[in-house]
Amino acid sequence: MTPKEGEKSALDSGSPCLEHGCVDCCLETEMPLTRVDMRRITREGFRLNDFAIKVGAEWRLRNSSGHCFFLSGGLCRIYSHRPEGCRLYPLVYNEDTGKSTMDDLCPHRREFETEKEDVASLIRLIRRLEKEAEKEGKHPLKPGD
Numbered sequence: 001m002t003p004k005e006g007e008k009s010a011l012d013s014g015s016p017c018l019e020h021g022c023v024d025c026c027l028e029t030e031m032p033l034t035r036v037d038m039r040r041i042t043r044e045g046f047r048l049n050d051f052a053i054k055v056g057a058e059w060r061l062r063n064s065s066g067h068c069f070f071l072s073g074g075l076c077r078i079y080s081h082r083p084e085g086c087r088l089y090p091l092v093y094n095e096d097t098g099k100s101t102m103d104d105l106c107p108h109r110r111e112f113e114t115e116k117e118d119v120a121s122l123i124r125l126i127r128r129l130e131k132e133a134e135k136e137g138k139h140p141l142k143p144g145d
Helices: 015-020 035-042 084-088 116-138
Strands: 052-055 058-061 091-094 099-102
Touching: 035 084, 058 116, 084 116, 091 116, 099 116
Parallel strands: none
Antiparallel strands: 052 058, 091 099
């Protein structure tokens, strides 16, 4: 459902992105992936090596020709199964201030509404990614896993 003029959209709705045909966040993405994200996506028939790349101890969405592997024809091929970080975007964590904020790179950030639960979800995601990166150093996930 599209919000009325002046109303804001829930973060996970993606409404402003769809309305404006915006895919800026999908270009040269560095979106981190949790193990849950990777399992959810591989269950859809995609191979880990095709959509993910390991950078240090962190797994991220792979870029293909300068954009997210899943971006096709201006739309996400796995929208209902997309990573948690994509669901929360444009809400990001600013390491300099130690606070969550709307990403300045998102041209439609002012059209999203952020709830307390969104911020809590972002914090949980960051903690999970940190734990997984630590675990990855001890027990690496292999592309066949």
